[in-house]
Amino acid sequence: MTQSGIKLYYKNATSEALDQEHGIGLDQLNAMGDRLTSSISKMNREEEDKPAYRSLPYDPDTPERVKELASNLQEQCENLVILGIGGSALGNIALQTALNPYMYNLDKSQRPGPRLFVLDNIDPEQMGSFLHWADDKLDKTVFNVISRSGRTTETVAQFMLVRHLLRHKFGDDGYQERVVITTNVSKAGALLQIAKKEKLACLEIPPGVGGRFSVLSAVGLFSAAMCGIDIDLLLAGARDMDTRVCCGEPLKNPAAIIAAINYYFYNHGKRISVMMPYSYQLKDLADWYRQLWAESLGKAEDLKASEVHVGPTPIKALGATDQHSQIQLYREGPNDKLFTFLQVNNFDRDCQIGPAPDSASELRFLAGKHLSTLLNSEKKATEYALLESKRPCLTVLFDRVDAYTVGQFIYLYEVATSFAGALFGVNPYDQPAVELGKEATFALMGKPGDEYEDFARKIRSVTDIDKAYLV
Numbered sequence: 001m002t003q004s005g006i007k008l009y010y011k012n013a014t015s016e017a018l019d020q021e022h023g024i025g026l027d028q029l030n031a032m033g034d035r036l037t038s039s040i041s042k043m044n045r046e047e048e049d050k051p052a053y054r055s056l057p058y059d060p061d062t063p064e065r066v067k068e069l070a071s072n073l074q075e076q077c078e079n080l081v082i083l084g085i086g087g088s089a090l091g092n093i094a095l096q097t098a099l100n101p102y103m104y105n106l107d108k109s110q111r112p113g114p115r116l117f118v119l120d121n122i123d124p125e126q127m128g129s130f131l132h133w134a135d136d137k138l139d140k141t142v143f144n145v146i147s148r149s150g151r152t153t154e155t156v157a158q159f160m161l162v163r164h165l166l167r168h169k170f171g172d173d174g175y176q177e178r179v180v181i182t183t184n185v186s187k188a189g190a191l192l193q194i195a196k197k198e199k200l201a202c203l204e205i206p207p208g209v210g211g212r213f214s215v216l217s218a219v220g221l222f223s224a225a226m227c228g229i230d231i232d233l234l235l236a237g238a239r240d241m242d243t244r245v246c247c248g249e250p251l252k253n254p255a256a257i258i259a260a261i262n263y264y265f266y267n268h269g270k271r272i273s274v275m276m277p278y279s280y281q282l283k284d285l286a287d288w289y290r291q292l293w294a295e296s297l298g299k300a301e302d303l304k305a306s307e308v309h310v311g312p313t314p315i316k317a318l319g320a321t322d323q324h325s326q327i328q329l330y331r332e333g334p335n336d337k338l339f340t341f342l343q344v345n346n347f348d349r350d351c352q353i354g355p356a357p358d359s360a361s362e363l364r365f366l367a368g369k370h371l372s373t374l375l376n377s378e379k380k381a382t383e384y385a386l387l388e389s390k391r392p393c394l395t396v397l398f399d400r401v402d403a404y405t406v407g408q409f410i411y412l413y414e415v416a417t418s419f420a421g422a423l424f425g426v427n428p429y430d431q432p433a434v435e436l437g438k439e440a441t442f443a444l445m446g447k448p449g450d451e452y453e454d455f456a457r458k459i460r461s462v463t464d465i466d467k468a469y470l471v
Contacts, residue, residue: 004346004399005240006408008254012383013261013338013392022335022390024264032260032423033250039422040256043415044246051429052208053414056216057238057407062204063231066218069180069201070225074113077142079134080226082118083158084146084219087211088182089120090291091220091410094284098406099229102280112228114142122154131165138169138178142226146182146219148205150189153441159191176200182218210429212292213414216407230403237407245415255412258394259419265338265392266312273312274330277342278319278379281401286316286342289413296417296428303425310424312338320378327382331389339386339393343379346400347372 015023024032042049056062082092096118101110105117119130134141143162147155166175181195182203195202203218214220216238221231245255262273273293275286298311317326319341330337351371356363366374383393396412398405421428443455 004402004405006399006405006412007397008257008412009395009397010257010261012387013265013394017387018390018392023392024261028264029257029260030251032264033256035423036250036256036260036419037248039419040246040248040250040253043418044248051213051418052206053210053213053216054242056206056209057235057242057411059206059217062218063221063235066203066221066225066231069203070222073142073180074226076140077114077226078140079137079142080114080116080223081130081134081141081143081162082116082120082146082223083143083155083162084118085120085152085154086291086295087214088146088148088152088155088219089118090212090284090288091215092116092223093118093120094288095215095220095224095229095234095406096227097284098281098401099224099403100227104227113226116223116227119158122157127158127161138166139174142178142180144180144182144222145191147189147191148184148209148211148214148219150183150187150191150193153438153445156190172198180222182222210431212295213429215288215410233403234407237404238411240404241408241411241415245412255415255419258412258416259423261392261394262312262338262416262420263423266310270336270338270392271312272315272337273340274315274317274337275340275342276317276319276322276382278375279342279344279347279398279401280318282342282344282398283316283318285406285409286318288410290314290316292413292417293420295431295434297420297424297426298433299424299426300433301426303427308424308426310426319382320375323378323382327385330391331385335389335391337391339383339391341379341383341393341395342398343376343395344372344398344401345376348400 011017013024014029015025017023043051043054082089084092096104096116101107104111105115117130119127143159143166145155145159163175163179166178170178176199180201180203181191182205183189183191183195184205184207185192185202186207192202194200203222205214205217205219209217211219216235221234224234225231245253247253250256250260275289277283277286293312293314300307300309302308302310315337330339353366353369353371353374355367383395386393396409398409417428440455440459443452444459446452446456
């Protein structure tokens with residue numbers, strides 16, 4: 001059987017579809033591609049230049065460890081809870097939305113595994129509401145605590161709360177049966193120390209794999225396997241895309257084209273990148289992309305330590321929902337955006353529109369049509385309208401949404417991010433701007449040390465409410 005796949009369509013970002021002023025010419029695209037040739041070659045080498053995430057689809061051990069652990073836990077697990085934030089959460093959410101039914105948590109007949117809850121915030125109302133609901137269900141609930149560093153403040157706080165609750169309710173043995181730690185085992189983070197001392201099940205995040213690049217590691221694979229997603233097919237899709245993005249001819253390499261077009265338009269006044277899936281299943285992949293693009297490419301300094309302050313701003317939208325909330329701005333507002341549509345050619349489910357009422361004969365043109373036809377017609381109509389306003393558009397075409405195509409998409413955009421980092425001349429794998437906020441939180445929460453006490457006073461002098469400015 002021929003496997004489903006994804007393709008990139010980029011004509012509607014070119015001068016052929018727009019004009020010389022508003023589109024990228026093939027000569028300009030070739031010039032961008034030439035700049036990427038050395039980066040493609042460098043990233044393909046089996047040595048230190050190859051990013052760690054590119055080895056994940058070829059790791060034979062992690063999928064087997066994940067499947068073994070999932071098999072041991074699934075029978076007694078009715079609720080799987082992810083405690084994590086950012087890259088430790090967004091990939092899990094995206095896989096679940098894409099590959100399990102919309103009513104998964106509510107309809108047991110549509111659920112091949114436990115309900116999934118991703119608590120990706122420390123909002124007390126959210127956490128309190130969930131724990132109230134789960135109080136009489138904790139005997140059949142498993143908590144997967146995910147932190148690459150093992151000391152993410154939000155995740156560790158959640159874990160400490162849950163740990164106390166589980167130990168009080170079930171004792172040490174019962175607590176151990178209900179917790180899985182996912183962390184970088186090469187670093188002595190707090191979670192790893194706890195997992196070793198308290199004999200908790202532990203899954204490894206490989207060294208060098210950043211959170212936003214980690215969904216194809218145990219970070220995303222465990223919840224996927226627990227919830228009935230075919231992780232072997234997911235990784236097979238990523239491996240297939242790896243062969244395509246290794247291509248040394250940039251105009252035959254979809255990741256290179258994505259990076260080149262985004263970089264070109266960024267430098268021609270389009271500093272906002274809108275990803276707009278015409279599929280509810282794909283909406284959280286757009287959210288995952290938003291972190292990947294923003295945290296990887298938004299940098300104050302380039303690789304030469306020169307001050308640059310670069311980075312396209314990623315925005316997510318959902319078709320057809322956001323045609324009714326954002327398209328007015330996108331068409332008639334500033335021409336400062338590049339659009340990427342996600343389109344599904346074959347939906348696994350479809351719904352046929354019923355007959356028009358006699359009192360509304362003008363609706364007969366819809367009768368008997370399918371919602372898939374309407375949704376994709378709306379995508380084409382929106383794309384046409386944007387092109388009429390000289391707005392450039394890309395489309396990623398999914399033959400269908402399944403584990404294979406989702407694996408392809410994830411890997412495609414991870415590599416495109418690496419290539420874009422090369423064009424912008426920045427390190428796409430660090431996030432220095434995040435660290436100040438972390439240290440400030442430590443200070444405000446009373447972490448020991450004179451430096452933290454001084455820092456906390458400084459923070460409060462700036463952020464405490466000045467009543468003279470309160471109206």
